[in-house]
Amino acid sequence: MAWNRNQMAERAGQELRDGMYVNLGIGIPTLVSNYIPDGVDVTLQSENGMLGMGPFPTEENIDADLINAGKQTITELNRTSYFSSADSFAMIRGGKIAMAILGAMEVAENGDLANWMIPGKLVKGMGGAMDLVAGVGRVIVIMDHTNKKGETKLLKSCTLPLTGTGVVDEIITNLGVFEVVEGGLKVIEIADGVDMDEIRAKTEATLVE
Amino acid sequence: MAWNRNQMAERAGQELRDGMYVNLGIGIPTLVSNYIPDGVDVTLQSENGMLGMGPFPTEENIDADLINAGKQTITELNRTSYFSSADSFAMIRGGKIAMAILGAMEVAENGDLANWMIPGKLVKGMGGAMDLVAGVGRVIVIMDHTNKKGETKLLKSCTLPLTGTGVVDEIITNLGVFEVVEGGLKVIEIADGVDMDEIRAKTEATLVE
Amino acid sequence: MQKTYNSAAEALDGVLLDGMLIAAGGFGLCGIPENLIEAILDAGTKNLTIASNNAGVDGFGLGMLLDSKQVKKMISSYVGENDEFMRQYLAGELELEFTPQGTLAERMRAGGAGIPGFYTKTGVGTVIAEGKEHKDFNGETYILEEGLVADLSIVKAWKGDAAGNLVYRKTSRNFNPNAATCGKVCVAEVEKIVPTGTLDPDLIHTPGIFVHRIFEGNHEKRIEQRTVREG
């Protein structure tokens, strides 16, 4: 059972609060914009220089000058503003963004995050991820609980090069929701059809009550 | 005899080159804008956030939102742009302004400049002067050769709190034009009706041939 | 998310605290948050530290808060237009941290941009450099200046919308966009609140994320030096 991608995104949507400025990463985090609760007004920031990101365009509204940080064509809203990359990251570094929701390869029980590089293999780069996790108020990771080989991604300590140290506040996986607390990860919600035995079996990080 | 204020400003105007971006200080330096040579296109920067400063307005064109760094009402030109104070000094500190022409209380033979404070007496502040002398390509001082008591303002070393060290490139006084060179000040021009004896008598700084 | 308020007093409700640090926009009397300054005068908040390029003139702008003795300290580059300032300062009643104009603007920008310190050539070899860390880059000496984070920013813009987006006019822009970024709370007064969606998103000077509260004020826009040429 467990949650699928859309259910994970929907669960993340419940973390949003009215008036928040939020940055959504590439992949599942992008889906969160489909699950903003009614009555909650959230402004999405795109780190390539835009505040107030709208939905994908219709075919006839595609504009090569209007893309998000994942290089996808998007649209603007009536409150939108554009700015330079330096101004965009001034906002991010300056703590003006309340929340970032992003994907990860590994998260450690102390909140360390690895999501940008597999040495000798995958050399894409950190993009804006290091700036986001360093500057944003609250960092939520959405990822599968295990990798393709079935190995846990919630570790005692990360094995891959870090994106930031002690930066993750909460992790939403297909198995549940985990808060980074003193001493390890606290299970704050379990997905339908999942039990603590499965979570324990698939988690290396210390689980605290 | 010697030069009057307008003649000093006119002489400073000869330092301007086509295409230059220039910052003019308060007082006699402001008059330089009246003496830009024909065929020389100079863009004036005002450090409160304007590039392309025009002349004073007519009575009916006065605009409270349009002032220069001396807080005087001014006008814009067709090439004008406005920007924030941080952006203005980014330009200045970043070396984009070719020349600053400003007044002084004292200049030393090594190019030290004092023009912002008389301890215990005159507490106005440095404004943008410290940024200008640190960042601008070439700094020209226009001032009377002596103060109201008849004492020289061209010294071996400054007695007042400094605005910058070794920053002045050239000094235009009512008696002549002086270049700051290795070892002291070099006389490169003498005002009409003035001779070297008068300059020597009224200068404490080392004069080099 | 409601950012619009009906008056300066309403917009400042709950954010003023004795002893707080306020960053203010404006250069001379141009682009100063007149209405917010008056509301702080009315509120009587005390022991303020104010980062502002200038200190107003006697009886107008920040000069009013000096007259009322609400200011403990100014962080400014030029205070030469204010006799009461000079009197209080020379009498030891007022602290003053002189900061070069460009350094002050950059300190505000840095504070808002999460940059706690930066190096600059400005002031090297002067009293400004005393007690500051010196460091060489490429054979030249620079000093370390710190980012400025204020408890409250007060700024003035020309137009704004309910999302907090601001547009400034001519040289009244000056320190306002920089001050707006460095406050934990930013309150903006504008000449005109326009419907959201009517400002061109390419041409917004201060994106709404920086502005927490906004209201339409009445602006005298006093001129310090009325200079004219023949018509």
Place this chain on the structure above:
Amino acid sequence: MQKTYNSAAEALDGVLLDGMLIAAGGFGLCGIPENLIEAILDAGTKNLTIASNNAGVDGFGLGMLLDSKQVKKMISSYVGENDEFMRQYLAGELELEFTPQGTLAERMRAGGAGIPGFYTKTGVGTVIAEGKEHKDFNGETYILEEGLVADLSIVKAWKGDAAGNLVYRKTSRNFNPNAATCGKVCVAEVEKIVPTGTLDPDLIHTPGIFVHRIFEGNHEKRIEQRTVREG
């Protein structure tokens, strides 16, 4: 003062040198100086170090200069869209200085603003911090990053005038204003040169002082990820 040129090749005449450091605007393929990149390809300038957030794609944008082996080193935050880049890098033919996106943008801004170094939290505790000076401010640790000054900036804007004033459109602005400030020489390509005086002086993104040469180019404006919803 003549800033307008007729083509990318003319605008680059005399400014290209083997081994130079070039700062380029653009994010992905959005807002990249297409015409200037092609002209550098034609000129065959070698051993370039290029500071650009991305490295183009195979066969377009900066990818063309990788294919032609004109690039010695990239300073970038993300190069994941370019297989040839990956091949050259893993084969040791190409140097790469990974710089977080916000740090790269700020390094360009700082370089243009006469700031040789600034402190940031970004990258603390990661490989990015290795070998860099660490310093505590208010109990938190930051690292020192250096301003980036380029020999040449190449940028793309929407509109520009003969004075060099530039206006960008939507998210094609990105790194362009920052790159424009950090070059000893800045060459700008625009979609349209408009008569001086027709751009609103309150709404100019890059003041002309930063731009040394400007020309009108032809822009393909290729889209990397064409995503749509139902109409």
